[in-house]
Amino acid sequence: MKESSRKQGAASPCAACKLLRRRCAQDCVFSPYFPADEPQKFANVHRVFGASNVNKMLQELPIHQRGDAVSSMVYEANARVRDPVYGCVGAISSLQQQIDVLQAQLALAQAEVVHLRVRQSTNFPGHGLCPDSPSSSGSPSSKQVSPQDNKGMFSHMDIVDEASLGESMWSC
Amino acid sequence: MSSSGNPSSSSGGGGGPCGACKFLRRKCVAGCIFAPYFDSEQGAAHFAAVHKVFGASNVSKLLHHVPEHKRPDAVVSICFEAQARLRDPIYGCVSHIVSLQQQVVSLQTELSYLQAHLATLELPQPQPPQVPVSSSGSLQALSITDLPTISPSVYDLSSIFEPVMSSTWAMQQQPRPSDHLFGVPSSSNMGGGGELQALAREFIHGGQMPAQPSPGTSGSASSVIKRE
Numbered sequence: 245m246k247e248s249s250r251k252q253g254a255a256s257p258c259a260a261c262k263l264l265r266r267r268c269a270q271d272c273v274f275s276p277y278f279p280a281d282e283p284q285k286f287a288n289v290h291r292v293f294g295a296s297n298v299n300k301m302l303q304e305l306p307i308h309q310r311g312d313a314v315s316s317m318v319y320e321a322n323a324r325v326r327d328p329v330y331g332c333v334g335a336i337s338s339l340q341q342q343i344d345v346l347q348a349q350l351a352l353a354q355a356e357v358v359h360l361r362v363r364q365s366t367n368f369p370g371h372g373l374c375p376d377s378p379s380s381s382g383s384p385s386s387k388q389v390s391p392q393d394n395k396g397m398f399s400h401m402d403i404v405d406e407a408s409l410g411e412s413m414w415s416c
Numbered sequence: 417m418s419s420s421g422n423p424s425s426s427s428g429g430g431g432g433p434c435g436a437c438k439f440l441r442r443k444c445v446a447g448c449i450f451a452p453y454f455d456s457e458q459g460a461a462h463f464a465a466v467h468k469v470f471g472a473s474n475v476s477k478l479l480h481h482v483p484e485h486k487r488p489d490a491v492v493s494i495c496f497e498a499q500a501r502l503r504d505p506i507y508g509c510v511s512h513i514v515s516l517q518q519q520v521v522s523l524q525t526e527l528s529y530l531q532a533h534l535a536t537l538e539l540p541q542p543q544p545p546q547v548p549v550s551s552s553g554s555l556q557a558l559s560i561t562d563l564p565t566i567s568p569s570v571y572d573l574s575s576i577f578e579p580v581m582s583s584t585w586a587m588q589q590q591p592r593p594s595d596h597l598f599g600v601p602s603s604s605n606m607g608g609g610g611e612l613q614a615l616a617r618e619f620i621h622g623g624q625m626p627a628q629p630s631p632g633t634s635g636s637a638s639s640v641i642k643r644e
Contacts, residue, residue, distance in 0.1 A: 292478075294471040301469075301505060309506050315620045316510040320497060328478055329486045332509035333493035339516035346523035353530040360537045 259286040264295060273302050277314040285318055292321040435459020440472060449479050453491040465498040507616035514615045 259282055260274035261267065268275060274295075278286040289298055298317065302310050324331040436450035437443065439460045444451060450472075454463045466475055475494060482490045501508040 292470065292474065294474050297469065297471050297474075301501075305505060312617060312620050313506045316507045316616070319510055320501075320508055324478075324497075328482050329490045330493050331497055332513065333496055335513050336509065336516060339513065339520060342520050343516065343523060346520065346527060350523060350527050350530065353527060353534060356534055357530065357537065360534070364537070 256280050259283045260290070260295065263287060263290060273299055273310075277311060288321040288325050289314075289317055292324045293317060432456050435461075436463040436467075436472065439463045439467065449476055453488065462495050465502050466494055469498040469501045470494065504613065507613060507620070510620070511612040511616040515612055518615060 256262075257266075257268035257280065258272060258275035259278040259280050261272060262280060263283065263286055274286065278289075293301075301317075302313065305313055320332050323335065327334050330337070432438070433442075433444035433456060434448055434451035435454035435456050436459065437448060438456055450459075450463065454460070463472075466472075470478075478494075479487055479490060497509050500512065504511055507514075
């Protein structure tokens with residue numbers, strides 16, 4: 245209750261001015277983004293970037309972009325505090341490795357799809373597993389409607405762009 | 417206990433200051449913590465970015481807390497983040513992270529679709545060659561709090577950075593071969609600052625994913641970036 249009122253009415257200092265032990269002016273650059281109830285948020289930013297650097301960086305930005313800049317700086321500062329060696333780069337490296345693994349799995353799945361389609365197409369004339377001739381009576385797959393062989397084969401593949409896929413299969 | 421390594425002075429008459437001390441215009445002492453990582457040639461330019469974003473005293477304190485054998489990696493990541501922050505003063509590194517995160521989600525969606533398709537293709541065969549493995553791709557809405565938490569572990573930075581003395585810090589953009597059958601290019605776009613910024617802005621504001629892939633869509637589920 246000794247110093248209850250600051251420069252502005254009953255407003256208490258923001259987290260930045262509280263940490264820096266200074267008077268929180270009305271035009272304080274930090275006060276809109278570092279409220280008093282989030283002291284750790286500014287503490288990490290101050291530790292990694294430094295208050296004067298953050299002040300300068302925010303002053304150079306338009307006001308409507310400062311909120312996003314603070315959010316990204318808070319994220320980067322937290323990452324650097326958690327991992328002093330790699331910081332944000334650790335997350336970037338981890339995500340890139342994840343992308344590499346997913347792309348390898350995707351390539352394998354795509355190769356498997358091509359392999360299965362080729363095997364299914366070669367099975368049609370040799371075996372009677374999927375008969376598609378209209379003249380055969382009492383065939384197990386009576387759902388066949390189209391009389392052509394190409395149509396019959398493609399109807400088994402649940403794909404939308406079957407024309408381009410068929411072209412790719414024949415070209416292989 | 418700190419072994420005083422000689423600063424690698426590329427200019428004639430070895431004994432000049434390191435890049436950091438040259439930039440700061442101060443005497444480079446024998447135990448200078450910056451000397452092993454910022455040579456006098458290109459180190460001054462790299463240090464200029466680090467100094468502007470982080471401050472020399474902050475970086476010095478940070479490096480003193482890092483074990484000596486880890487300091488080269490720390491310097492590389494600090495230089496990268498400083499460059500990213502100067503290139504994009506609003507989003508810095510976060511734009512790269514958000515873009516990579518979107519690529520992961522897109523690839524997971526495409527993989528899930530393809531594996532489901534494989535399962536249907538194998539049904540008519542009497543002896544399926546292998547059992548398809550279903551992958552759990554997370555499509556939940558992400559916000560900045562969902563960005564990956566970083567646990568201290570061994571990272572391989574060689575795929576990201578060139579050597580520390582390289583003049584360019586830009587990330588290596590390796591083109592990924594897309595699905596030639598479907599003919600849909602994968603959404604790997606690390607260039608274009610405007611697009612990266614749009615991604616990061618939407619992410620920071622906790623928006624939904626740009627595009628939700630509909631079931632039964634053929635080809636890759638490329639995410640469409642909304643223009644605000």
